[in-house]
Amino acid sequence: QLQLQESGPGLVKPSETLSLTCTVSGDSITTTYYFWGWIRQPPGKGLEWIGTTSYGGTTYFNPSLKTRVTMSLDTSKNQFSLKLTSVTAADTAVYYCARESCSATTCYRWYYHMDVWGKGTTVTVSS
Amino acid sequence: SYVLTQPPSVSVAPGQTAKITCGGNNIGSKSVYWYQQMPGQAPVLVIFDDRDRPSGIPERFSGSNSGNTATLTISRVEAVDEADYYCHVWDSSSDYVIFGGGTKLTVL
Secondary structure, eight states, X not given: XXXXXEESOSEEOTTSOEEEEEXXXXXXXXXXXXXXXXXXXXXXSOOEEEEEEETTSOEEEOTTTGGGEEEEEETTTTEEEEEEOSOOGGGOEEEEEEEEEEOSSSOOGGGEXXXXXXXXXXXXXXX | OOOOBXXXXXXXXXXXXXXXXXXXXXXXXXXXXXXXXXTTSOOEEEXXXXXXXXXXXXXXXXXXXXXXXXXXXXXXXXGGGOEEEEEEEEETTTTEEEEOOOEEEEEO
C-alpha cells in the first residue's frame, strides 16, 4: 500500500529557507505517469497547491510561489523534496505531500488529481 | 486567474441529501475533483473526473458538472460525513491547480 511521509524542521526563521522531504513507500517515484506534489494549508484556512514534479523532469508551480520554490526527486532514497526560500509568517502552514495520478486514457495535465496524501507536517515561521 | 467559488457552509439533517456546489466560469468544460478533509486529518479524494468514485468511497457520494457549476452530492448523510470539502480544477491558462475555498458540512 502506498504511503507518503513528510519530514523536516517544524520551525523556520523569517527570511530563511524551508526544506521538506517526502518519503514514499509502496511504489517507486520513477513510475511513469505519476507526479509528486506539495500542498499547504495555513491555520484555519483552505488548501493551496504549491507545485508538482515528475520523474521525467516536468514541473509546474503555483504562479504566486514560483520565484521561491524548488522541487527535486532523489530516486536512490525514493524521496522528493520541497524548498521554499525567503519565508515569512505567511508561509506558516501544514504542508502535505501527495501523489498525483491520472485515470484517463490520455493523461493530459488537467486529468491529474491527488489520490494519495501524506499526513502533513506543521511548519511555523517565527524568530 | 480562474476562481472557484464554494459556499462556506452547508447544513443537513442525518438521512437527508447534501449538495455542495463549486462555481466557476464554464467549469463544465473542465474536469473537477473533490476532496474530503476531516478535522486534523489530510484530505481524501472522494470524486475524480467529475463523477467517478475511488475504491472505498461509499456510493452515497456522487458528482456532476455542467455549465458554471459542479456539484458534490452526498445522499443519506451520516454524522461521519461532517467535514470540510474542497473542489479542484486545473487552470490551463496559467498551468496550475486551483482549489475552491472549501465548504464545511455540518450534520445537524
